[in-house]
Amino acid sequence: MKTVPFSSYTAVFLVLFIPTPLAAWGPEGHEIVAKLAAMRLNQKAKSGIRLLIGDASLASISNWADQIRHDRDETYNWHFVDIPTEASGFSDQRDCFLPTNRHKDAAADHHNCVVDRIEIFEHVLADIDAPREQRVEALKFVVHFVGDVHQPFHAIGEAAGGNGIAVVEFGSPECGQHPCNLHGAWDSGLIEHTGMSTEQYVAHLEKVISDDHLTPGGTPEDWANESHEYARSAWLPDGGQVDEAYYKREIKVVDERLARAGVRLATLLNQAFLSAPSRN
Numbered sequence: 001m002k003t004v005p006f007s008s009y010t011a012v013f014l015v016l017f018i019p020t021p022l023a024a025w026g027p028e029g030h031e032i033v034a035k036l037a038a039m040r041l042n043q044k045a046k047s048g049i050r051l052l053i054g055d056a057s058l059a060s061i062s063n064w065a066d067q068i069r070h071d072r073d074e075t076y077n078w079h080f081v082d083i084p085t086e087a088s089g090f091s092d093q094r095d096c097f098l099p100t101n102r103h104k105d106a107a108a109d110h111h112n113c114v115v116d117r118i119e120i121f122e123h124v125l126a127d128i129d130a131p132r133e134q135r136v137e138a139l140k141f142v143v144h145f146v147g148d149v150h151q152p153f154h155a156i157g158e159a160a161g162g163n164g165i166a167v168v169e170f171g172s173p174e175c176g177q178h179p180c181n182l183h184g185a186w187d188s189g190l191i192e193h194t195g196m197s198t199e200q201y202v203a204h205l206e207k208v209i210s211d212d213h214l215t216p217g218g219t220p221e222d223w224a225n226e227s228h229e230y231a232r233s234a235w236l237p238d239g240g241q242v243d244e245a246y247y248k249r250e251i252k253v254v255d256e257r258l259a260r261a262g263v264r265l266a267t268l269l270n271q272a273f274l275s276a277p278s279r280n
Helices: 008-017 026-038 043-053 073-079 114-127 132-149 182-193 198-211 220-234 243-273
Strands: 167-170 238-240
Touching: 026 182, 026 198, 026 243, 043 132, 043 182, 043 243, 073 114, 073 132, 114 132, 114 220, 114 243, 132 220, 132 243, 167 182, 182 238, 182 243, 198 238, 198 243, 220 243
Parallel strands: 167 238
Antiparallel strands: none
């Protein structure tokens, strides 16, 4: 029997009223970014990170920011930036102050988006005089948020970043316990469809970085603008098909975003720990 796609109204209702996670890349994607970054850390960064989190790996803390969202509601909007679809690029005043938003502290938070939060936590992390607990949290947020800002649908405001766009993902309108949506396809569906394990994907992206000569560069604002353009290009209408043709067209973008996130995260951490003491 042919399945009728959910309407836009139904999809938006589900997004707004069912407490589904809105993570970028999913756990696997964030771990991949963290593993790529860990292989590029200089000795100062390795020592500084060890002083903060001991023998824990970057991958092991890469999903912490998603795990605490329920208890830290003020952090909800820090994971993305809702740049309007037709906007030419990011605007701090327009996109990072959301005074009518329903989440905690939104009325007073003028840095309520991923772009500003990366910069804020980078500064905390680099401040060797800041309390250790604050620097530990800053590290955890930075590792996660650099991944977030490279997920294209975390940089576009239309339909809650594609969460309100129902899709049929590789033949099914259901993804686990919830209807498939465009945002979720980019979080995990496309990555899972590669059939690669986390370690295999890391090795694959190492080759992408080498073959394409990917280098770090830009600011969190630049990264958000890049993601916004990719999201516009990869947009689907309600009821659209995330099928083999879509996968073949967009998986190279997924690879590029994950790879660049890893390279850029490493550079950010190397710079943040530049003045860190090397003592234990």
